[in-house]
Amino acid sequence: MEAGTTNSSNRRESDLVNRARMLISCPDQPGIVAAVSQFLFEYGANIVQSDQYTMDPEGGMFFIRIEFDLTELASRVETLRADFSTVAEKFSMDWSLALASQKKRIAIFVSKEDHALLELLWHWRAGDLNADIAMVISNHNDMRSLVEPFGIPFHHIPVTAATKAEAEQRQLEVIGDGVDAIVLARYMQIVSPSFIQNYANRIINIHHSFLPAFVGGKPYAQAHNRGVKIIGATAHYVTDELDAGPIIEQDVQRVSHRDNVEDLKRIGRHIERIVLARAVAWHVEDRIIVHNNKTVVFN
Numbered sequence: 001m002e003a004g005t006t007n008s009s010n011r012r013e014s015d016l017v018n019r020a021r022m023l024i025s026c027p028d029q030p031g032i033v034a035a036v037s038q039f040l041f042e043y044g045a046n047i048v049q050s051d052q053y054t055m056d057p058e059g060g061m062f063f064i065r066i067e068f069d070l071t072e073l074a075s076r077v078e079t080l081r082a083d084f085s086t087v088a089e090k091f092s093m094d095w096s097l098a099l100a101s102q103k104k105r106i107a108i109f110v111s112k113e114d115h116a117l118l119e120l121l122w123h124w125r126a127g128d129l130n131a132d133i134a135m136v137i138s139n140h141n142d143m144r145s146l147v148e149p150f151g152i153p154f155h156h157i158p159v160t161a162a163t164k165a166e167a168e169q170r171q172l173e174v175i176g177d178g179v180d181a182i183v184l185a186r187y188m189q190i191v192s193p194s195f196i197q198n199y200a201n202r203i204i205n206i207h208h209s210f211l212p213a214f215v216g217g218k219p220y221a222q223a224h225n226r227g228v229k230i231i232g233a234t235a236h237y238v239t240d241e242l243d244a245g246p247i248i249e250q251d252v253q254r255v256s257h258r259d260n261v262e263d264l265k266r267i268g269r270h271i272e273r274i275v276l277a278r279a280v281a282w283h284v285e286d287r288i289i290v291h292n293n294k295t296v297v298f299n
Contacts, residue, residue: 016100018073019048020080021065021286025296026093028054028062036066039087043080045070051298063289065298073099096286104180104284105134109171109187112142116185116206119273120280121150129277131284134179137171139189159189168195183280184238186272193240201246201290203238204283206276208268210234210252215243220264231255231264233271235279237290246295248279248288 026032033052040047049067054060070076081097088095110117117136123129136147139159147154155174159167172195175182184191184205196203209219210232223231232252239245251271255264282288282299289296 018069018071019067019100020045020070020073020077021067021098021100022095023098023286023289024062024064024066024088024093024095025289025291026062026091026095028056028058028060029091032062032091033064035087035091036064039084040066040068040070043070043076043083053296053298061291063291063296065287065289067100074101098286100130103130103132105132105178106181106183106280106284107134107175107179108136108183108185109189110136110138110143110185111188112140113186113188113269114143114146115269115273116276117143118146119277120183120185121147121152123277123281125150129281129284131280135174137174139167139187164189164192168192171195172198181280181283183276185276190242191238196238196240201237202283204248204276204279205236205238205243205245206272206279207234207236207243208265208272209243210250220268221261224259224261224264227257229254229256231268231271233268233275235275237295239293244293246290246293248282248295248297249275251275 024036037047045068047066047068050064052062052064054062077097077099108117108120120129120133124131124133133152135153135155136143137155137157139157141156144154144156157167157170157174181202181204182199184203186206191203209215209223210230214222220231230252232250234247235249236243236247237245251274253267253271255267259267282297287298
C-alpha cells in the first residue's frame with residue numbers, strides 16, 4: 001500500500017474516534033426528531049449528519065439515520081445506550097447504535113469466479129471499504145493464491161450435496177464470533193436456512209440478474225433467450241427464499257441483439273462488481289434499515 005493511502009486512511013480513522021451512528025425505525029408520529037435531537041443535545045453531542053424517510057405521515061413507518069460526535073464516546077456509550085432506551089420506549093423504536101471507529105469484520109465466501117472478490121479486495125486495500133476482511137472462505141482452492149498476498153486468511157472448505165451440513169458447520173466454526181457480516185461474492189452454493197438464521201440481514205449476495213427477473217441459475221442465458229435490451233445485477237440480503245431477500249442495490253446496462261451470452265456475462269461481471277461493492281460499503285457504514293422485505297438505504 002502506498003504511503004499516501006495509509007496516511008489518508010489513518011486520518012479518516014482518527015476522525016471517527018468519537019463518532020457514532022444511530023439507526024431508528026418506528027411508527028410515524030410528531031416529536032420523534034425533536035426528542036432524539038434534544039436527547040443528543042443534552043448529552044453534548046454534535047449531530048454531523050441526519051437523514052430521514054417516512055412511508056406515510058399518517059400511520060406509516062418513520063426511519064432515520066443520525067451521525068453524531070461525542071467527546072470521550074467510548075467511555076460514555078454504554079450509559080448513552082441505557083439512557084436513550086427511555087426515548088426509544090416512548091416512541092416504540094427499533095434502534096441500534098454503532099461506533100464508527102469499530103470497523104465491522106466481514107467474511108467473504110467465493111467459488112471460482114474472482115471479479116467480485118477482487119473488487120472488494122481492491123477497495124479494502126485502498127482504504128475505501130471501512131471494514132476488516134477477517135477471512136475468505138471457498139469451496140474451491142482456486143482463489144488461495146489471489147487472496148493470501150493480501151495477508152488475509154484463506155480457508156478451503158469443500159462442499160458436496162452429501163457433505164453440505166458438515167461443511168456449513170465447519171464454516172460456522174471457522175467464522176466463530178468474530179464476524180459481523182458475510183459477503184457471498186459469487187459463492188455458487190445455496191445457503192441453508194439453518195445457516196442463515198445465524199446471520200439474519202447480515203449475509204449479502206450478488207445476483208447476476210436484475211431481480212425479480214431471471215431468478216435461479218443461468219440468468220444471462222435466460223435473458224439472452226428473452227432478447228432483453230437491458231441487463232443488470234442485484235445485491236440483496238439472503239433469506240430462506242432463493243433470490244428473494246431485501247434488495248440493497250441494483251444497476252443496469254443497455255445491451256443489444258448483437259450481444260451473445262458470453263458478451264452478457266462479460267458486461268454483467270462489471271455491473272456485479274460495482275453493485276456488490278456499493279452494497280457492502282453501505283452495510284458496514286450502517287446506512288441500511290431493513291423493514292419487512294424491503295430496505296431503506298441512506299446513501
